[in-house]
Amino acid sequence: MDKLVIKESPPLLGTVVISGAKNAALPVLISSLLTDGACTFTNVPKLRDINTTLLLLKDFGAKINQTDTNSVEIDASQLDSVTASYDLVRTMRASILVLGPLLAKYGRANVSLPGGCAIGARPVNLHLSGLEKMGAKVDVEEGYVRASVNGRLQGARIFMDMVSVGATENLMMAAALAEGTTIIENAAREPEIVDLANCINAMGGKVSGAGSDKVTIEGVESLSGCEYSILPDRIETGTFLVAAAVSKGSIRCEKADPTSLDAVLSKLEQAGATIEVGEDWISLDMKGQAPTAVNVKTLPHPGFPTDMQAQFVTLNAVANGNGVITETIFENRFMHVPELQRMGAKIELEGNNAYTQGSSTLKGAPVMATDLRASASLIIAGLVAKGETTVNRIYHLDRGYEAIESKLQALGANIERVKE
Ligand SMILES: CC(=O)N[C@H]1[C@@H](OP(=O)(O)OP(=O)(O)OC[C@H]2O[C@@H](n3ccc(=O)[nH]c3=O)[C@H](O)[C@@H]2O)O[C@H](CO)[C@@H](O)[C@@H]1O
Numbered sequence: 001m002d003k004l005v006i007k008e009s010p011p012l013l014g015t016v017v018i019s020g021a022k023n024a025a026l027p028v029l030i031s032s033l034l035t036d037g038a039c040t041f042t043n044v045p046k047l048r049d050i051n052t053t054l055l056l057l058k059d060f061g062a063k064i065n066q067t068d069t070n071s072v073e074i075d076a077s078q079l080d081s082v083t084a085s086y087d088l089v090r091t092m093r094a095s096i097l098v099l100g101p102l103l104a105k106y107g108r109a110n111v112s113l114p115g116g117c118a119i120g121a122r123p124v125n126l127h128l129s130g131l132e133k134m135g136a137k138v139d140v141e142e143g144y145v146r147a148s149v150n151g152r153l154q155g156a157r158i159f160m161d162m163v164s165v166g167a168t169e170n171l172m173m174a175a176a177l178a179e180g181t182t183i184i185e186n187a188a189r190e191p192e193i194v195d196l197a198n199c200i201n202a203m204g205g206k207v208s209g210a211g212s213d214k215v216t217i218e219g220v221e222s223l224s225g226c227e228y229s230i231l232p233d234r235i236e237t238g239t240f241l242v243a244a245a246v247s248k249g250s251i252r253c254e255k256a257d258p259t260s261l262d263a264v265l266s267k268l269e270q271a272g273a274t275i276e277v278g279e280d281w282i283s284l285d286m287k288g289q290a291p292t293a294v295n296v297k298t299l300p301h302p303g304f305p306t307d308m309q310a311q312f313v314t315l316n317a318v319a320n321g322n323g324v325i326t327e328t329i330f331e332n333r334f335m336h337v338p339e340l341q342r343m344g345a346k347i348e349l350e351g352n353n354a355y356t357q358g359s360s361t362l363k364g365a366p367v368m369a370t371d372l373r374a375s376a377s378l379i380i381a382g383l384v385a386k387g388e389t390t391v392n393r394i395y396h397l398d399r400g401y402e403a404i405e406s407k408l409q410a411l412g413a414n415i416e417r418v419k420e
């Protein structure tokens with residue numbers, strides 16, 4: 001299993017090119033299941049989750065052609081299976097997103113339940129109840145969701161009693177081929193929802209209101225192939241900006257989307273960073289100063305993203321002053337805290353709050369990455385810790401960060417991947 005070895009590094013300096021967003025690419029690639037033609041997707045990040053998605057689509061019988069490293073052609077117009085097996089689904093929770101499109105196009109789908117993960121139980125009740133409202137019969141048997149519908153799914157008004165990114169995406173895709181109009185109320189407003197809506201519309205779909213809490217989908221009889229470019233990864237961008245802030249550095253993120261990062265940029269400014277933005281770039285300059293601790297509460301978009309929480313715990317641990325970070329989205333998303341404590345960070349956990357006492361001098365240690373963003377927070381800590389840090393179990397990291405070690409090396413970080 002690969003690991004990363006990180007030594008105390010100079011302040012990060014230079015330019016980093018941001019990849020396409022994992023969390024947009026997964027539903028967008030999966031939406032090819034809705035079409036009757038070939039789809040070409042560009043700006044697709046090279047990640048383990050993308051490989052898993054392509055394996056899943058291939059398993060259904062889709063034809064895949066990866067023309068270069070960041071573009072992929074998918075022809076899912078004819079499938080020979082509508083079953084997503086446990087072996088693939090267990091490695092990537094987003095696999096549940098195949099349920100809506102398979103059901104809408106083929107009238108049935110069998111998808112293994114993804115199960116819980118390190119950050120929480122993550123049930124899929126909202127995905128299932130939404131599809132039932134659209135006329136599907138849904139049973140859970142032997143760990144599989146078995147869903148079917150007589151004829152087409154029917155448009156419905158669906159009120160989500162919790163804001164869910166995945167459920168909004170699943171239901172948007174199902175509704176795209178349903179008969180009649182579907183209205184999703186209390187929909188998630190993440191930029192990745194807007195990207196998926198834009199992609200469905202490029203296929204000939206009729207989705208409006210994405211990015212607001214009310215999404216309206218007028219079902220159409222068929223969708224065609226399309227060309228679509230995935231939006232930039234706001235979480236990768238935020239991760240590099242925090243790494244630069246923690247290291248007292250100065251970097252510029254190119255091919256980024258500043259409009260998707262308001263909450264994160266505002267916290268970085270509060271922490272003392274000078275931020276400048278252009279149409280597709282963001283720069284951060286700490287002017288050689290350490291950050292100041294900030295208080296953060298994770299919320300659905302446009303609030304502060306839970307996928308940036310772990311990185312800010314590291315920022316607060318080395319910052320001047322005390323801060324509190326509150327996690328409201330997932331019930332168990334502080335697995336990085338005990339690892340950071342092993343490196344000398346002064347953090348106290350109380351319920352869903354992490355109280356940080358700043359100015360910790362971190363010391364390198366072997367640490368264990370427990371989930372994707374926890375891994376990122378440990379790498380950032382390793383950059384400023386005295387001595388050597390080894391981050392083990394980085395397969396989590398490879399799910400969501402394209403070439404993170406070479407991107408960090410180009411900014412001056414002392415980081416190596418060790419293959420075992
Ligand atoms: C591939 C992808 O895009 N992953 C993102 C997506 O995950 P994902 O789509 O899984 O996250 P959700 O928005 O669905 O989850 C939000 C909360 O709702 C709960 N819930 C969700 C569905 C449901 O049927 N029932 C239920 O109770 C979850 O347990 C969680 O507590 O949004 C999360 C929240 O921004 C991000 O952290 C993930 O990076």
Ligand SMILES: C=C(OP(=O)(O)O)C(=O)O
Binds near residue numbers: 023094307373400
């Ligand atoms: C939690 C994340 O992803 P997933 O929903 O794929 O587990 C993430 O991207 O931080």
